[in-house]
Amino acid sequence: MVKEKYTRFERARIVGARALQIxxxxxxxxxxxxxxxxxxxxxxxxxxxxxxxxxxxKKS
Structure with a gap:
């Protein structure tokens, strides 16, 4: 499996959403x-x- 590299905006959104879930x-x-x-x-x-x-x- 290829390790996906996230942008800083994606990381912020992911961490925020997961923190809310927790x-x-x-x-x-x-x-x-x-x-x-x-x-x-x-x-x-x-x-x-x-x-x-x-x-x-989105595919560019």
């Missing part, structure tokens, strides 16, 4: 390691590449 009670996919804030957990999931969000881009 805040609303979605299951956390990484060990929390004492992190209590949803934003920190979402960033950890993105770094671990296990975030359950996909990006659809």
């Amino acid at each position: 805040a609303m009670g979605a299951p956390v996919l990484v060990d929390d390691d004492g992190r209590l804030d949803p934003l920190g957990v979402a960033i950890a999931e993105l770094k671990a590449e296990i975030i359950p969000i996909t990006v659809k881009r």
Whole structure:
């Protein structure tokens, strides 16, 4: 599988959307390691590449 490179705008949108999901009670996919804030957990999931969000881009 090819590692997808996200733009800074895509990363911001993905992390924000996932943090909102976590805040609303979605299951956390990484060990929390004492992190209590949803934003920190979402960033950890993105770094671990296990975030359950996909990006659809227009073909140019």
